[in-house]
Amino acid sequence: MKKVTAFKSVLWTILGLALAAGVTRMIFGLGAITNQSDTTPWGLWKGFNVIPGIALAAGGFVVTAIIYVMRKHEYYRYAKIAVLMAFLGYLSAATALVVELGLPWMVWHPVVYWQHHSALFEVAWCVMLYLVVLFLEFVPVPLEETSRFAGVRRFLHKYKLILVVLGIMISTLHQSSLGTLFLITPEKLHPLWYTNLLPVLFFVSAIAVGPLMVILGVLTISAVYEKPLEREKLGKLALFSVGVLAVYALIRFIGLVAEGKLATMFVSSWQTLFFWIETALFVIIPILFLAVKQLRVSKAGLWVATISAVIGIGFNRANIAGIMLVRTGEIYIPTIFEIFISLGIISAAVLVFLFCVERFKMWETKWTDPRDRETAPPEFDRSSEAWLGSPRISHRFTFSFILIISLAFGFALISNERIHSEGIKEVPVKAARGGDTLYVDGNHDTFGVYFAHEDHIQREGKKESCVICHHMNLPMDESSPCSACHGNMYTEFDAFRHDWHSSPAGGNVGCMECHPEDQPRLAETAQSCEHCHKDLIPAGAEIEVDDYMAPSYTDAMHGVCVPCHETRAKQKEELKDLALCTSCHGFDHPEYLNKEIEMAFRDTSFNHVVLPFVGDLDKNREDMDD
């Protein structure tokens, strides 16, 4: 059984990586793990696990319908497998949904808060109910192993038909309602996929793929555990799918023709290509391989047809739920961690599936009752200390080891940037340029302000007025540009250079010289800069200076100009427009400058300031670009 162990090792590895990613997602939020964004709010988990997963789990209701309602008892062997696959399929879809939901602990809310206009409300209810039905359908299988709860088992057997029909009714609703979900996005979903028939198409395609998925499960069991394969019977079951596939293809084609989208099918674009890949995988290949008797009963034919159909339906659902949904030019590529979680959930489902196949009587056609056995053998032989009962979980140590290692590896892969994002990009600032009139445009994007420097000096009272704005200079410096401390365009800037101060060039300042001995070494408790630099801040400076953090460039510029402008605007009625943004940013809006600001300037003595630049606005910008 080397093959099985190797296969399981891979699954445990993926599971470990997924667990690491899952824990990170729960602690730090969705943004830390996914590449989902405001333009692609649904990502891999919805588009790969939830929506295709539920379609692939349709085998549960289709095969039980064939066996119990249509009374084709020859497929009885596959009933347990179909129900188990459906149960695990729904459980894995539900798990993916829990990871995907922003507030997973609120997942029960649809039970309490009803909103029957929502297709998703309907899906939520159906999935919850169907999980219960599937549980009741499957639970007799493990109960077979014990002589307890025989009454429960018999009861469930007795009312099996009711459970099956209930399962079919519920499945009809939510399989189609998953299609209804996307009816609300007519302007977002590509026209090749958007049609009012979406609910019907979802339902019919689920019926078609259900049995094929069960056949794939049977093929896998037979390959992994070297069980005999009833190819004739499987082929017959597959033929049912061929019929449904033909119906599906017909509905879809007629829909496209009726909506006048025939030409869209042949437009050369990647969307059309995806459409044809999907159609080939889901419709053409399976029909070709399963319609021919020789291929249908051959192992290879069954493998190809079922795998193609399963990938095809997955692709179809992924197209509708994601790839073709948002056409804003934003490209969503899932992160490696999203892929880990997606595959990890599937791995877990496969592991449970294999466990059930090994542990329970999944292949027996007849239900057995432990009490019917004449003498049940003891499970544990005390004399030889050997297990005699059904096989125990093997390779416990190997798999635990693999899980722990891959878990650790998964955590190691998650970087700080991934969790906390790359943060704000630094936009370095350059000093203002010009002579009497300065052009203040820190990031040089030409959306700057012409500042009449000389005029302000003259008006505000000659040399003494400098301190109104120039609140400090760097030590040893006569006139530091604003950008020296306010070095970032949009974020606060650390103005105090710690390492430089403690370096020989910075005077080898020891810790104690700034940080008092008996207090924690925080910026808040440290000595202020003036403690050493006595003449750092000129006497009478009007702007308050924070000791160690400098505001961003834009904040600093506004902080300097706006308060004065607002005070002046209040002082004189004819200066009231000084408080407007356009009094400085007017050159972006010549029309406002001309009408309102010009008047304000005319009424006062400084009418020569900004106006000369207005006429040559475009020329000025061109100059700046050069």
Add this chain to the structure above:
Amino acid sequence: MKAILTDVTKCIGCLECVEACKEYNHLEVDVPRNWHRTDGLSAKNWTSILRKPENHYVRKQCRHCLEPACVSACPVGALEKTASGAVIYHGEKCIGCRYCMIACPYGIPRYDWESPVPYIRKCNLCFDKIRNGQKPACIEACPTQATIFGDRNELLTEAHRRIEAEPGKYIDRVYGEHEVGGTSVLYISDIDLGFLTYPVRKNTKPLPETTSTAMHAVPFAFTGMGALMGGIYWICKRREQLKQEKQQAKEDES
């Protein structure tokens, strides 16, 4: 029903509305993150100014549709269209499925991607202010009256009056009058505002109507499928019985 009318020709792009919105709704500083997109809206920016060529500034915010797709999509009724016109959000009901973000034709609802306890975030028309007869914060902040607040019908009249008063200045269309069944946030503009929504919609049908037909069919599909299965079961069983009887008869004969 209350509404907002934004006149794009009057906006000077001063961002006062954005600032007022942040201040009134206590929104934190918006640290740009990997998952942020370029229209300026985010969980912490409920309105933004889009800078368009030739000094055009277009304010983007929730349109407060008359028949909102998000409200009909939400599985737990966390979104609600109030009588005042505002589409408001009840975080305590939300499960975080983000179906509203899929459904919104304007791509408005934003998500707290960085938070472990995330909520949907969008403009709520300052619901608690307008309930007390006040104006939304952004309207109060606007220095040029580019964006005004009032009764929807009156604003529509005003919009048409402005378009007619200065022929040639505006595009002859009030954005939000008919699209998706009408919105409570209206625009008049001298540039095409198609970029505010997903590719131009030809029909003016409210979006909830697209799913309602399918949703109305739900009870019938449910009972119909049950009846169908019952019928099939009965036929198959009957056929089996007849077959058995035939066999029995054959055996009796022999």
